[in-house]
Amino acid sequence: MSTSVVLKNVTKKYKMYKKPSDKLLDLVLPKGYGKDFYALQNISFEAQQGDIIGIIGVNGAGKSTISNIISGVIPPSSGKVNINGDAALISIGAGLNNELTGRENIELKCLMLGFKKEEIERLMPEIIDFAEIGEFIDLPVKKYSSGMKSRLGFAISVNIDPDILIIDEALSVGDKIFAQKCLDKMNSFKEKGKTIFFISHSIGQIKEFCQKALWLEAGEVRAYGTVEEVVPQYEKFVKEFKRMSKEEKKQFNLMVMEKRSRKLGSLEQNNSISKVDSLSPRRKPKRKNTSWLSSLLVIVVLIGAALLLLKWNHVITYFQADKKENVMNVEKEKEATKEKEAEPASKETTAPVKDVRYVLVNTGFVRDVPDYAESQKVTMVNFGDAITVEEIKEDPVQGFNWLKFKLATGQDVWISEKLVTKLEPQPDESEFVASVSSLTDNDQLGETLSTFGKTEQEIGADADPATMAFNDQGQLSELHLNLDRLSRQEVMEQLGEPALRLNNYTYLYHGEDYDFILYANNLGHFTKMTVRPVAG
Structure with a gap:
């Protein structure tokens, strides 16, 4: 039996900032700035073709993060991910465009997966029949309930026949009849040798449907093996946690957060898998004294940051400009102003040309910072939406340019230049x-x-x-x-x-x-x- 999914030392780290200016400090300081949060740490496991793996853990353990990494929605911060085949994520509303109808979403998702028009027309009745949402199929998805979104997403994903299926709490909002229909469909996938990851808080469904279980706790693997081995350990942990007092639960959560704010060594992580009380705080290793070279580097970086800030405020340009040239420019501006005032009021002044670009893909994400690896998705833009570019920055890793523009709310966001284009107006x-x-x-x-x-x-x-x-x-x-x-x-x-x-x-x-x-x-x-x- 061949391997379908391999994760080796996969880590996903996010930065937590108290205010926007902290992001700048994080860029210029050698050791960075802001609190680290490790959603996942050193995750390693393999899944074989035909494996049905239940991913379990309390809220915030990292279940949705690992499902997004396996499906390719987000990249890991470090580690290796090998996926052999096409992966499809089923989550509540995942991949659905709220402005399009259900029928249009089916067509869009199939087109994005490379299906031809004839194939989509053949699949359409099967998907609509499986979703069981009736006349709502021709209404915008934004009018759907969470259960209807889940039905439509599940119907699309299972009928396009993926090699790897990731189901993230998608059955938690549906009725029991539809949930059983989905389980029957997944059993047919099991018979075909498909790999399925099933994320659920329902231990009954995990026991009934899955062969293996992956227990995540505080972003780490607590246990991985057969359902018979892992689920009883998890149930025992949940019972012990429920017996804790309110103060004990608070201390436990504080210890978890402290642990997820720092990178763990492999030995430390292995020790944390064995016992529940392993989440107690440990002494942080003492940092080595910084050498004089590091201190010099800090000084150089701080000076560079200061100069950069000065440049942004146009102060450097002001001090370097020749005073005589400034005086001449001021006189010229005065003369130009007088000429403009003397001109007839009907003659309009020429406005500065704005850099307006149009979204050329069906939908695309905009992000909070110009860095693909570290940014967070803010919202989506649709085909034909116009943006007015205010600033251009190069991605520090990928090499393409990010374009800054403002949303209707006034929030500054960034979009990849690959998703937009400039247009020439139609004649007459x-x-x-x-x-x-x-x-x-x-x-x-x-x-x-x-x-x-x-x-x-x-x-x-x-x-x-x-x-x-x-x-x-x-x-x-x-x-x-x-x-x-x-x-x-x-x-x-x-x-x-x-x-x-x-x-x-x-x-x-x-x-x-x-x-x-x-x-x-x-x-x-x-x-x-x-x-x-x-x-x-």
Whole structure:
């Protein structure tokens, strides 16, 4: 029997900062800054083809982290992960786009996995039938309950026939009938020799379904073996923990947190697997005295950080500039200001060109810092979303550039430059708007577009909640229009080649003032269109 999953000394570390400025100190100080948190430490095990492994442990033990690493959702901080085959993660809502319908999510996930259109059309009825969510299949996923999301995610994953299946608490929100249906399906996977990881707090399900058990405690492997060997140990631990007083539980949790804030040696970890009371605190090893070379290095780094901060505040440029040149520049600015004031009011000044880019993939994550290995996901962007780039930084490891922009909430986030592109506006937008009007049978489209930025009260009786979307400031930000099942040929004949397209099912036309995004259904007929004002 061949090996399907191998983890060797896998560790996942996160940094915990009290305030954003701590991240800067972490970058410039030789030993870093901020508290370390080890979600996983030195995880090593092997899974064979046909193994059904239950992953058990209390909340916060690292079960979801290890499932994300096995499925490839997140990378480990260190160690080796070898996966032989395709892995699929089933979690509540994992991989589902809330803005798309259930049917569109099925198609999207299958396309991302490399399925052809004909294969997706063949799988679609089977997936919908298994999910048992009825007419909700054609509603946006954001309107689903957690149980419906779990059903849809499970139905997609099991019907695409992966080699390795990771089920993370996906059956905890469903009813017993559907849970049994899922267990029956997983039993058929077991007969085919698939490898399954089953994460659950239900010891009954673990005993019934799994052959092996992996017990995680405080991010480490406490035990790994057959269910008959491991589960009784875990049940004994849970009973002892429940008998603890409130103060004893508090001290126990403090010891766990202290342990997860530092890197353990292999010997220390092996000792921690044997007994529950091994989580007691140990004396930290004494640090060796820092040599004079290290001290010099710290001084050099601090000086460099100070100079870098000065550069960011444009102070260096100010002091290095020649005073005479500054005086001349000031005089020139005064003269230019006088000339501008003398010009007719009708003549507009030229605004600085903004770096606006558009998302070219279906969905993509934005992160809190420009570092793939250390960053956290903040939210998602969708195809056709526009971002205004404020800063560009190179990833310290991967080598590509990160682009900084602001969310609608004002939060600064970063996105990979690989996910976005610059677009040139369509020629003669007025003619283009007229063509769109004919497609939508809306002679008043041009007048409607002029209401962007106005509130519902300002628009008055023409305000239509069914077709108009308003932002947090109450201003019109999007129009949603219906199309009469137009073919690709009809759209191309009327509007020409789109500025950006996604799998021939989504077209984006970019103008000087407005963006038009057309959406097609599964049969390739365009039925919906969204209109937005151009960013910036």
